[in-house]
Amino acid sequence: MFSNFYSGKRVFLTGHTGFKGAWLALWLEQMGAQVAAYSLEPPSSPSLWSLANVEGSVKRVGGDINNAADISAAVRSFKPEIVIHMAAQSLVRPSYDNPLETLNTNVMGTANLLEAIRHTPHVRSVIIVTSDKCYENQETGTPFVESDPMGGHDPYSASKGCAELVTASYVNSFFRQNSTAVATVRAGNVIGGGDFAVDRLIPDMVRAFKAGNPVHIRSPHATRPWQHVLEPLSGYLRLAKSLFEEGQEYVGAWNFGPAKESVKTVGEVVTFFSDLWGEGAAHQIDQSEQPHEAKLLGLDCSKVNNELGWKPKTDFEKAMEMTAEWYKEWANAGDVRSKTIKQIAEFEALK
Secondary structure (H helix, E strand, C coil), rough: CCCCCCCEEEEEHHHHHHHHHHHHHHHHHHHHCCEECCCCCCCCCCCHHHCCCCCHCCEEEEEECHHHHHHHHHHHHHHHCEEEEECCCCCHHHHHCCHHHHHHHHHEEEHHHHHHHCCCCCCCEEEEECCHHCCCCCCCCCCEEECEEEECCCHHHHHHHHHHHHHHHHHHHHHHHCCCEEEEECCCCCECCCCCCCCCCCHHHHHHHCCCCCEEECCCCHHHHHHHEEHHHHHHHHHHHHHHHHHHHHHHHEEECCCCHHHHEEHHHHHHHHHHHHCCCCCECCCCCCCCCCCCCEEEEEEHHHHHCCCCCCCCEEEEHHHHHHHHHHHCCCHHHHHHHHHHHHHHHHH
């Protein structure tokens, strides 16, 4: 997909022990990149990081994004050409329990990394991963465009809006005048094998179904833009390449989401995935009072479609099939590293 661009490139990746980060670390390794990974221990057990032996694929150079001196030393020592920042507290509901931890990690952690990059002249291309929840959501149902205002009802969403503002400030203050090109990326709801986070729909279903229990569903009518994890990752890699080669032309914010046909309700996802799983799949509606979560959420991806030439390769059905296939491999004690690498290769081959 990238014409051997990443072969030999020095890539500094934060958050590689997380779900999306582990997929990206394996993909970069498959393309021959030299990867320095900076992350805490995996946020869940099991984890894709351990199951697919991601540790054996990358060089780990540190851990806590909140340690400014540590992240600065790691970046200076590795001298990366490309930086992809994915380390985060990535869930809405835990942000209600630990708002300061969420804000420290997602806001000051991002600032710490940007400050380290500012003093490392080797860096040419930077991707800062935030979230589609960074927008001020008035629940109108209108898909968000990149110029819409930042906001956030819950601490997680607010932290991602703040990370966007911090990044924009660093771009305008420090990176417009040099060869470092920085972009932020906002992806819709991501699914795929290897996600074991708590209070996330697909992992909750897999845990319940594997144990023979019904899954409890909170908001069956909430809509989200569902996409396979390799879709936004392919976009991040494509954008990082464009930033490296074209510089300031691609600086700014970018939405990465599926086609509008893949905007589905939670209830539709539960039904479709349950059918794919088969025996043992059942669900119940949780009627208890829940913390606020947005009911309507969608992204307008016209900018990335038209200016970067990126479009999703898979539809909702294909994304769900790939996800169910991975989890069944894991549930049957199969070789999930090989399955993960195979799905990357199959995705690359799609037109």
